[in-house]
Amino acid sequence: MFNFLSNSNIFIWIEKLINFIHSIFFALLLAALSFALIFSPPDYLQGDSVRIMYVHVPAAWIGLASFSCIALLSILNFIFRVKNLTLITKSIAPIGLMFTCIAIVTGSIWGQPTWGTFWAWDARITSMVILALFYFIIIASHKLISEEAKANKISSIIAAIGLINIPIIKYSVEWWSTLHQPASIKITGTSTIHSSMLMPLLLMFLVLIMYCALIFLMKYKTEIIRIKKKNLKRYD
C-alpha cells in the first residue's frame, strides 16, 4: 500500500525536485535581493537598518519551524516506527541549526544600531540560544553515538523535550519585558507591517525555504545512498 513511499521511489522524486529548484532558484534569489536591498522603503524609525529584517525574520521562522517539525516527527516515530521519519529528522537538524545561528547573529548585528548593543540576555534571544543548543545536542547524538537505534532514540527524546521551548520563544516577548519587539506579522489578527515590506519579506522567505528544501533533499538523498551502500555489503 505504501509502496510509493519506498526509498527507490522517493529517490527518483528527489532528483526531479532538485532539478526543479535549481532551475528557478537564482531568478527568485535575484528578485528577492532586489526588493530587499533596493525597492523596499526604509522604516520611518529604524531607517535602512530595517533591511536586516529580510534575512533575520525568515531565518528565525525556519529555525523554529524546523525544530517543530523534528519534534513532531520524532513523536510520530515513537508511535509508528517509520524509518523514513528518522532520515527526515536527521536531514532537517543541520539546516535548522544553521538558520537558528543566522537568526541569532543577524539579530545581534541589528541590535547594535537599534538598541545600542550587540547582545543582551533578553528572553527572546536567550530562548533562541537554548534552541540552538537543542539542535546541537541532537546533531551531536547522531555523530557521537555509533549505535544508530540508540542515537535515534536519544535525539527523539531531546527533540520532544525541546518542543517546550518553542512556545516560550514565541510568547517570550509578551510574557516578559524584553528589548525585542513583538511580532509584526500575525496569522490570526491584524499584521502591523506595510505591504511594501511584507512582500519582499515573504519573497525572501520563499527563497530561503527553497534553499532549505534543496539542502534537505540533497542530505536525504545522501542518507538513502548510505543505507543502500550498507546493504550492498551483503553481496561481498
Next chain:
Amino acid sequence: MISNLIFMNGYGVFVWASFALTFLVCAVVYYRTSKTLKKYEKEFAKEIEALSTEQKKVVLEKSKVASKVFSSFNKTI
C-alpha cells in the same frame, strides 16, 4: 544611487554584513552538502563496479537507486 545603496545612510555596514554572512554560510553549506553527496555517489558506484558480473546484474535489477546512481556515474566519466 550607488553610494546610497552601499552606505544606506550609515547602516550599510550592518545591512551588508547581515546579508553577506547569511549568503556566505548558505553557499558554504550548499557546497559541502553537494560535495558529500557526490562522494557517496562515487563510492557507491565504485562498489557496484567492484561486484562480480552476476552480482552486479542482480543489484542493478533489484535496486532503482543503485541503477540510477550507477548510470549517472558512468555518464560523468
